[in-house]
Amino acid sequence: MADEKSQTSQASAPVKSGFSRRKLLRRGSLAGLAAMIFGGGSVVAKQATEEGGSSFSDTVGTLFQDHYQKMSKEEIAEAIARIERQAKRDYGADIKVGNEPPIPGVVFGYALNVSKCKGVRKCVEACMAENNQSRDPQIQYIRVLELDQGGMELGLSNHYFDSETVPAKGKWYLPVQCHQCENPPCTNACPVGATWKEPDGVIVVDYNWCIGCRFCMAACPYWARRFNWADPKLSAEEINTDTHYLSNRPRYRGVVEKCTYCLQRTRKGRLPACLEACPTGARVFGNLLDPNSDIRYVLENKTVFRLKSDLGTDPKFWYFSD
Amino acid sequence: MKLISGKTRNNNPVRLAVLLALVGTASVGWFFGPLLSEALAKNPPGQEEVIKGLKARNNSVRGRINSGKTIEEAPGFKVKPRQPSMEFYPCDDCHDQDSMDKRVRILEEEHPKIKFEHGGGRFWCYDACHNPPDMNVLQGKWGDTIGFNESYKLCGDCHFERQKDWYFGGHGKRVGAFSDPKAIPLTYKEFLVKDREKIGTWQGERVLLNCTACHDPHSPSIKPYKLSPVPLVRSGLEKGSHEPHAAQPHLQIWDRLGKKH
Numbered sequence: 265m266a267d268e269k270s271q272t273s274q275a276s277a278p279v280k281s282g283f284s285r286r287k288l289l290r291r292g293s294l295a296g297l298a299a300m301i302f303g304g305g306s307v308v309a310k311q312a313t314e315e316g317g318s319s320f321s322d323t324v325g326t327l328f329q330d331h332y333q334k335m336s337k338e339e340i341a342e343a344i345a346r347i348e349r350q351a352k353r354d355y356g357a358d359i360k361v362g363n364e365p366p367i368p369g370v371v372f373g374y375a376l377n378v379s380k381c382k383g384v385r386k387c388v389e390a391c392m393a394e395n396n397q398s399r400d401p402q403i404q405y406i407r408v409l410e411l412d413q414g415g416m417e418l419g420l421s422n423h424y425f426d427s428e429t430v431p432a433k434g435k436w437y438l439p440v441q442c443h444q445c446e447n448p449p450c451t452n453a454c455p456v457g458a459t460w461k462e463p464d465g466v467i468v469v470d471y472n473w474c475i476g477c478r479f480c481m482a483a484c485p486y487w488a489r490r491f492n493w494a495d496p497k498l499s500a501e502e503i504n505t506d507t508h509y510l511s512n513r514p515r516y517r518g519v520v521e522k523c524t525y526c527l528q529r530t531r532k533g534r535l536p537a538c539l540e541a542c543p544t545g546a547r548v549f550g551n552l553l554d555p556n557s558d559i560r561y562v563l564e565n566k567t568v569f570r571l572k573s574d575l576g577t578d579p580k581f582w583y584f585s586d
Numbered sequence: 587m588k589l590i591s592g593k594t595r596n597n598n599p600v601r602l603a604v605l606l607a608l609v610g611t612a613s614v615g616w617f618f619g620p621l622l623s624e625a626l627a628k629n630p631p632g633q634e635e636v637i638k639g640l641k642a643r644n645n646s647v648r649g650r651i652n653s654g655k656t657i658e659e660a661p662g663f664k665v666k667p668r669q670p671s672m673e674f675y676p677c678d679d680c681h682d683q684d685s686m687d688k689r690v691r692i693l694e695e696e697h698p699k700i701k702f703e704h705g706g707g708r709f710w711c712y713d714a715c716h717n718p719p720d721m722n723v724l725q726g727k728w729g730d731t732i733g734f735n736e737s738y739k740l741c742g743d744c745h746f747e748r749q750k751d752w753y754f755g756g757h758g759k760r761v762g763a764f765s766d767p768k769a770i771p772l773t774y775k776e777f778l779v780k781d782r783e784k785i786g787t788w789q790g791e792r793v794l795l796n797c798t799a800c801h802d803p804h805s806p807s808i809k810p811y812k813l814s815p816v817p818l819v820r821s822g823l824e825k826g827s828h829e830p831h832a833a834q835p836h837l838q839i840w841d842r843l844g845k846k847h
Contacts, residue, residue, distance in 0.1 A: 385814035402818040424817060429810035535760070535786045543811065545759035545800065550788050556661050557788075558755025566756060586757075 319353060322346045331457065332470040332509065343472070344509060351514050356500040362508045364531040366464035372525050372580065373465075373552040374536075375562045376439060379585040380546035383408050383430040383437035390541030391441075394526060395512040396504050398496030405490065405523040406441040406538060441538070442467065442488035442523035443571065443579030453483035459520070464531070465552075465580050466524050468510035476518035485572050486579075489522045525549070552580065657742075660753035663792035666761065666799060667735040675734065677721035686719065688712060703805035715740060715803070741797045752794070759795045761786045 325346050330339060344361045351359045388406045397403040409421035413434050421438070431437065448467050451459050458473035459480055481489045495517045507513040508528035515521050526536040530549075539547040550557035562568065566584040573579075669675050680696075690710045693700055702709065712718050717725035724732045727743040742749030751757035786793070800808065 382808070382811055383813075384811045388817070389814045400818075404817055407817075424819065426813065426816045428812075430813055431810065530788065533787045533789050535788050540761075540786060542759075544808065545757070545795075548755060550755075554789075558760065561751075561754040562756050565751075565754075586751075 322349055326350075326472060329472050331473050333460070340509070347509075347513055351503075354514065355498055355503050357503040357505055359503065359505045359507050359513070361513050362506070362528055364508065364527075366462050366466075367531060369551075369553055371465040371552045372444065372530060373550060373559045373563075373582070374444075374525065374580065375548040375559055375566075375568065375582040375584055377546040377548070377585060378436065378438060378583050380544045381408075381437045381439060381542075382544055383410060383425065383432075383435070384543055386541040386543055387439060387538035387547070390537040391523070393502070394504055394529075394537035395523075396496075396498060396502075396507065396514060397490075397521070398492060398494070398498065398515075399502065400497045401494055403490045403492070403496075403521070405488070406439050407487065409438040409440060410435050411438060412436075438583070440486055440488070440571065441581070442525075443486050443577070443581035444525065446578035446580060447576060449483040449485065449575075449577060450480035450489065453479040455479060462510070466527060467522065468524055468527070469520060469522060470510070471513070471515050471519045471521065474519040476520065478520060480520055485575055485577065489520050491520050492517050655754075657750055657753045661755075661792060663753075663794050665735065665738065665794050665796050668737060668796050668798055669734050672734065675722075681718075681721040683719040688718065701802075701805045703807070704803065735796070737803070738797050741803075752797070755792070758797070759800070760788075761793050761795055 325342065329335070329343055329346075332340070335343065340363055344363060347361050348359055351357055385408050388404050388408060391397075391405050392399075392403075395405065397405070407423045408425075409418065409423050410425040410432070411417070411421045413436050418438075425432070425435075444461075444466050446461075446465065448461055451461060451467060455477060456473060456475055458475070459467060459469045461467050476491070478489075478491055481491060492515055496515055498514070503514075504512060506528055508524075508531070511524040511527035526534075526538075530536060536547075536549055539549050548558050548562050550559035552559060552563075554560065562584055563582060566586075568582040568584040570579050570582055674680065705714075709715070715724050717723050717731055720731070722734075724734065724737060724740050726732050726740055732740045738749065738752065748757050797803075
């Protein structure tokens with residue numbers, strides 16, 4: 265009995281002193297969580313960068329990542345390194361995420377000649393190849409609307425048209441993409457400030473800050489924003505490795521994305537992919553502040569119109585005809 | 587209604603005179619145009635006349651409409667040369683001056699691919715563009731010679747409005763700065779995959795495609811295109827998914843409620 269008592273007293277001793285297994289686990293997990301919250305975000309992420317990174321540390325680093333506009337240069341560099349490593353893990357591609365700032369004295373504008381557009385959809389194809397949209401479910405930024413000649417009722421348009429050749433008889437075509445409004449309703453609708461207008465006039469999204477509420481999609485009168493309902497699917501061969509933080513870097517499930525006039529190209533002086541792919545030369549792009557630019561010539565000399573201009577969104581995307 | 591009725595318009599002597607003058611000018615041009623071109627071909631204009639004509643062409647009132655700028659004031663540009671892509675250049679390999687056949691005919695043996703559809707088929711090779719006996723160059727309306735690489739100048743003799751748009755970037759296609767113009771990729775896959783660094787720019791040096799890059803000069807209207815793939819429709823939104831099924835008719839909400847009761 266004495267042995268039994270002593271055994272019992274030894275076994276129950278930790279209970280009395282408050283060190284049961286359950287309590288130990290609880291305290292341990294709390295301490296671990298606290299360590300992760302107070303130190304894990306920065307320390308682990310920094311360590312991860314030095315050591316080449318791991319999935320867990322990158323996840324923690326991404327979790328504590330700040331808004332793009334609030335991050336320092338070093339923090340952005342760390343975020344970019346994390347995104348590149350994540351892309352390698354997810355897609356098996358060595359992508360390069362750029363962070364080119366807006367060019368001073370440049371505001372981008374776009375014009376599209378509706379009498380030249382024949383509805384070939386090359387712009388749509390090139391846009392997908394350039395901007396790393398998900399292939400399944402398929403996401404496309406440009407909708408080419410087919411309308412009856414003489415008609416301008418967008419509600420009667422069809423963007424799933426499939427004739428043998430284009431232009432189909434009695435039809436005309438109106439490609440619609442993000443109009444990069446000067447007074448954008450989408451940025452006003454965002455409850456967390458994850459989308460904003462850059463100094464060069466382009467509306468961008470911080471995909472890490474977006475909460476996926478889709479208010480911006482409801483606010484956009486041009487149906488220009490797309491939502492990732494599922495994890496984007498892209499093969500390593502399809503992925504464009506030349507990306508920009510605010511444009512065509514890989515997106516996540518549950519975030520909104522949109523056309524950015526191919527920021528990764530245009531901020532380096534290059535033309536958007538849709539313009540280069542257009543076989544009819546219907547698209548004109550340039551700097552609105554340069555009086556000698558192509559776009560300014562079109563705006564000054566052609567009869568131009570803007571879609572739903574009565575809404576006061578002031579789009580920087582014009583349509584014109586010859 | 588009175589203002590736009592035919593009776594009122596015809597009663598206005600000024601309008602009638604203007605109308606008659608316009609019709610008269612057009613008919614004179616229609617009658618004497620071919621004779622004039624024939625006379626020009628027989629008696630080519632002298633150097634002074636050519637210069638005068640060129641000046642008139644470049645500074646014409648028609649060239650000054652819109653922004654008030656002439657094509658000389660357009661920003662500088664380079665053009666993708668045409669000669670490297672020409673199948674039979676130089677032309678005088680075959681077009682020997684001694685054996686030149688200037689008769690109007692259907693070209694069955696020499697250039698079977700050429701279709702004379704430009705201007706509704708009313709032009710013959712030497713009427714408008716080609717320059718016998720020197721077939722390696724083109725001839726402008728004013729008798730000036732124009733190289734094949736600069737054929738946009740020739741097109742502008744008639745299509746001056748389009749030409750002006752093209753000079754300023756309102757028509758045609760800007761392909762950007764290329765060190766080797768032959769390397770300009772023409773399909774989107776090429777420039778997206780292989781030639782990423784050889785892509786056009788919206789600023790800096792302009793490189794434009796010549797008119798003939800898109801328009802066949804003998805049949806210039808753009809031919810129909812084949813379509814790119816149709817966008818996929820999200821599941822549940824396919825065409826016909828909301829239509830009633832033949833075997834199991836789709837019941838409206840009031841039908842279902844009615845059955846329960």
